[in-house]
Amino acid sequence: MVADGRTMISRISFLMLGAALLAISPVEYGFAQSVGSSDTDLIERGRYLVKIAGCNDCHTPGYVQTGGMVPEELWLTGDRLGWHGAWGTTYPANLRLYMQGVSVEEWIQNARTRQLRPPMPWFALRDMTETDLRAIYSLVRYLGPAGEPVPAYVPPEQEPVGPLVRFPVGSQ
Structure with a gap:
C-alpha cells in the first residue's frame, strides 16, 4: 500500500x-513513572494545589523561609520542626513516603474522615473535591519516595527535643 x-x-x-x-x-x-496526558493534567493540578493550599508550607523543609524557593525534588519530604501545644507535639509528615503505602482510594478516604492533630488543617482536605485529592495524590506519587521519616508524635506530658513552634497554653 x-x-x-x-x-x-x-x-x-x-x-x-x-x-x-x-x-x-x-x-x-x-522520576519513576512516565505519564499520559490525563495524568499530566492531574499532576499539574496537584502541583498548583500543593503550592496554593499551603501543603509545602509545613511539609517541605525551608519552604516558607525561602519564599517557596525550594527545589521540587525536596517538596513534601516532611520536616523536623515540631508544632507543640495542648495536643502534644506533631511533625509535618513525609508525604512522599506516606503516599507510597496507600492507594488513591485509601488517600481519599483518609482525607475525608481523619481528624488530624493541630496544626494540620484536616478540614481543608475534607472539603477538597475528589479531583483535587486525586491531583495531589498523583503529584506526590509522580515525585516518588524521598527523604526520611519525621520524628514521632510526642504526647503533651512529654517534652519534645529539637526545634519547635510553641502555641500558647490552652490553644487547641
Missing part, C-alpha cells in the same frame, strides 16, 4: 513528535 505525500508527512511528523516527547520524558529526570 502506497501512501500519498501528505499522509507520509503526517506520519513522519507524528513519529518526530513522539520521539521528542520521549526525549523529555520524566524518567530522564529521575
Whole structure:
C-alpha cells in the first residue's frame, strides 16, 4: 500500500513528535513513572494545589523561609520542626513516603474522615473535591519516595527535643 505525500508527512511528523516527547520524558529526570496526558493534567493540578493550599508550607523543609524557593525534588519530604501545644507535639509528615503505602482510594478516604492533630488543617482536605485529592495524590506519587521519616508524635506530658513552634497554653 502506497501512501500519498501528505499522509507520509503526517506520519513522519507524528513519529518526530513522539520521539521528542520521549526525549523529555520524566524518567530522564529521575522520576519513576512516565505519564499520559490525563495524568499530566492531574499532576499539574496537584502541583498548583500543593503550592496554593499551603501543603509545602509545613511539609517541605525551608519552604516558607525561602519564599517557596525550594527545589521540587525536596517538596513534601516532611520536616523536623515540631508544632507543640495542648495536643502534644506533631511533625509535618513525609508525604512522599506516606503516599507510597496507600492507594488513591485509601488517600481519599483518609482525607475525608481523619481528624488530624493541630496544626494540620484536616478540614481543608475534607472539603477538597475528589479531583483535587486525586491531583495531589498523583503529584506526590509522580515525585516518588524521598527523604526520611519525621520524628514521632510526642504526647503533651512529654517534652519534645529539637526545634519547635510553641502555641500558647490552652490553644487547641
